[in-house]
Amino acid sequence: MTKLLTSILCCFCLTAALKAQVLPSDTVPAIIRYETANGVTKFTSELRPLRAIAGAPAPFYTYFWEFGDGSFSFEENPSHIYMRYDSIMVRLFATNNYDDGKRPPTRPKPIVRPPGPKPAVAKPMLAANGNSSLFKMGGNIEMKTNCMPKPGDDMMLVFGYRNKAENGQQNLNGTIAILYNDVEFSNNNFDLAAVRTYHNEKKSDLKPLLNTAFNKKNQVPVYYASLEGGLNLSPAEKVLLKDQAKAFRSQQSWKFENLGQNEERFVFMHFKTTPEMLKDTNAVVRISGAFIPDNPLVETEFFNLELQIVASHDPNKMVLRKSRMNYRLTGKNRELTYKVRFQNTGKGPAKKIDVGVNIAEVFDATTLRVTKTKPEVITCDSAYANQSCLKTFFSADSVHFVFSNIYLPGMQQKGVNDADSTQGFVEYKIKFKEKPPKLPIKTGAAIVFDKNEPIYTNRAAGRFKMGLSPGLIVGYGFPFETDNNNYLNHKNVVLGATLSPYASHRYYWQVELYFNSFNETTYQEPIEVGVRKDTTINNTGYIIMDKQLYKTTKVATINAVPLQMRYNLNKYVGVGAGALVALDMYNRTSSELRYKLRTQNASGTVTDVDLNRPMEDLKDSFSEVRASFFADVQFGLVRVGPALGFRYIYDPKTNNNRMTTYVSWKF
Incomplete structure (x- = not known):
């Protein structure tokens, strides 16, 4: 058993060691090396090996050197002339492109004055180092x-x-x-x-x-x-x-x-x-x-x-300017601006570049117009033979921008030190066919340098801001069973306000708040009636013929829907479900005894008298919270505009069932 455990432990350690060799640590900083000869300091660096991403172009580093005296370089192995050496710290910021790891950390390195005399002629820093x-x-x-x-x-x-x-x-x-x-x-x-x-x-x-x-x-x-x-x-x-x-x-x-x-x-x-x-x-x-x-x-x-x-760091990108749009202000004439950037990372120049972009169905391809390009070229329709030009043509669901007869240097090309010269782009504008649905708009590009395999960019996504849509709601509610002794089972008219995201396409939340509703209900409670012959009022004897107890309840209630999920089947039909919370802000109950009295005078005339006797009032504030559940359906302009709805409400505490029909209008 001990030998088995020892073998497993050794295998585990060996595997970890192999992984450590294959996958170098991303925390290893860039190592800066330099040599100074004849007043010129030449820099090189040692960086962790790059790790290729499956399906991506070959990975590579880009460089930014800060020489510590106010000058810099974007070259891989630059040279620099220092006019002073006091407190000079050089820094290298290396960026890993098409690599699945982190960028190498930067560690400043001091520059030490080389032995020997100073240069005989002190030239200005920029003149010494070129433009x-x-x-x-x-x-x-x-x-x-x-x-x-x-x-x-x-x-x-x-x-x-x-x-x-x-x-x-x-x-x-x-x-x-x-x-x-x-x-x-x-x-x-x-x-x-x-x-x-x-x-x-x-x-x-x-x-x-x-x-x-x-x-x-x-x-x-x-x-x-x-x-x-x-x-x-x-x-x-x-x-x-x-x-x-x-x-x-x-x-x-x-x-x-x-x-x-x-x-x-x-x-x-x-x-x-x-x-x-x-x-x-x-x-x-x-x-x-x-x-x-x-x-x-x-x-x-x-x-x-x-x-x-x-x-991730990728020189070939697609960008949508102002990708977060206000849907209220988006219509047929809204124009979007896209830019596709590309860079020749190869060892030789590219003479033809085909940038293919898929066109979403919401766009009108006839409105597309190219606004800027790099390299700056004219259209091929107006170019002479073999002149650098741009040809734009459409296929079923895409557009192709083809740069022909150009010269775009490669990053790994001998003698190319300016990375900007290896980059280009095409920028275009396009409009919608009509007001689009409130859904993300995703567009991607494929870039072909000469006859190489295509390089696929990210997908530029246009999204709409949520926006808020206030609304009004007027409804009429009625119970399935009427109980005059319960103010909850009365017909009533409600007026309220709604708040939801603006013009949601499918799922969305909605909250509702209803103005205070005042309910007043008077009902009779049964009591035992005993006939008494000795009742005297104002020295007059009466016989109690009848006695009844009436109660009057006045309730002020605020209703809210704090949680509701809705779903639009299309722009004309929507359904929803949620919870309705009712809070009794004020509750007053008053009682009254109502008597029917009879008296007879000396001549034998009989007189009946009604007498009401108030009893003690009971008052309470914030007395009760009730929760009900509902489901409803709407017909009309359910995203923005008027709609007619039917809502079924169920209170599990009292088994109260109600139906409400309402008209809502979202703005």
């Missing part, structure tokens, strides 16, 4: 992230600002700001964990600028930039900083000074994406940067980043 390649939009501000946000993960953002020659200013002072956490979403999507500045930028307060930034003499227009859009924007986008700030819950700002002409500066922001981040991995969140110079003659600019929340 930063960040400012591609032509503005004073630009931002870039190392990856799309993933809930619970980290994300680095490079915030670049400069004093371009067109400003005409030798030195410039002003403010830079970052705005994040859209008010559109209930939870915060980001926490700004760390900010590293290298040019004495001082933390400041943005609030004073919200009202004064644009009340300047000789005010000039406000320009915006976007990820691919450039600076040519509509007047609607040229809004005040105050209006821009209202769209975000979080903001931070810094003052800068003496920004020289053509000088570029960079701020590094470490964002932690919160676990509470919107779980919809097709949603788009925004981060906005602001460049606010003190000189009123220099333009104030914004740069907006649109970032898709992802479940």
Whole structure:
């Protein structure tokens, strides 16, 4: 027995050891290695092996290096010239694409001054390291992230600002700001964990600028930039900083000074994406940067980043802008904007790219129009032979965007260091055929590079916000059995209000509240009647012929339906079931003895007299709570509009059965 247990334990340990070798730990940080020769520092890294996902393209890493002196690189093995070595910490943020593990943790590494004399000529940092390649939009501000946000993960953002020659200013002072956490979403999507500045930028307060930034003499227009859009924007986008700030819950700002002409500066922001981040991995969140110079003659600019929340890092994605829609405002003319991003991760260039997108039945394919592409090409209908162009054609339930005669470099291609040059996209708009049902709208894409196997993207889902639908309800209730001694078994008219999700397609909840109902019931209770001959009233003798006890009950009741589940069979018929709770807020019972008396005078004349004698009242507040169960059916416009309903109510405590017919109207 001992030998058997020992053998099992050894097998278990061996299996665990083999797994540990096959599946390297995701907690192993990136190992940074560097060598310095002739003043040039060359960097390499050692990362855990990638683990391929079945059916996905080959996994690969993308890189973001922060050199610790205000410069950076997105290359795999970059080179850098340091002009100083005091307190320099280099960081590598590696992102695993098409990999089923976690991203390698980042561990800062100090850079040690190499032995020997300093370089004979001290060149400016940017000149020594070449063009930063960040400012591609032509503005004073630009931002870039190392990856799309993933809930619970980290994300680095490079915030670049400069004093371009067109400003005409030798030195410039002003403010830079970052705005994040859209008010559109209930939870915060980001926490700004760390900010590293290298040019004495001082933390400041943005609030004073919200009202004064644009009340300047000789005010000039406000320009915006976007990820691919450039600076040519509509007047609607040229809004005040105050209006821009209202769209975000979080903001931070810094003052800068003496920004020289053509000088570029960079701020590094470490964002932690919160676990509470919107779980919809097709949603788009925004981060906005602001460049606010003190000189009123220099333009104030914004740069907006649109970032898709992802479940895994994948350069081929499909995005639906404003994926959460208000169903009240959605109709036939509502236009949705889709974007399909792609990246050539191969070893050679792609000359033809076929982006196939399935079209949901709710869309009108004839309204589809392409708004932007990268590479930017013309339509093949107007192109000459062998010119780069885009052809759009439809099949039964899909549309194909075919880029022909283009040159899109591969990430693994020799001599390609700019990852942006390997990326592209197609953006299009499309309208509904008619007002769609309130159901999720899912769309996916397949991307074919030349003659390779297709790469399938995520499914971009458009969903409708719940919305609330208030309503009125008027009903008439009657019992199956009438009992005059029980106020619960009386016919009554009810007036109330309802609240439910707006225009639910199938299942939904509904609550109801009815205005106070006042019931007054008078009934007789049997008592023993004894004939007495000695009754005297006002010195007159009477004989009691009859005596009856009457009771009057007055009840004020509030009724509510706290729990009800409904189901729409279609837009004309709906059914439901739930519980009705009644609370007696006020209950008063008064008693009265009613006598029939007879007297006879000396002449023999007989006189009958009625006499009522009140007794003690009984009052009680919040005296009773009753629960009933019901089921009903509705006919009419059961999603939004008027409907006629029939409801059966059963009280298990009293075995009371009632039927109510009612008219409801949801708005």
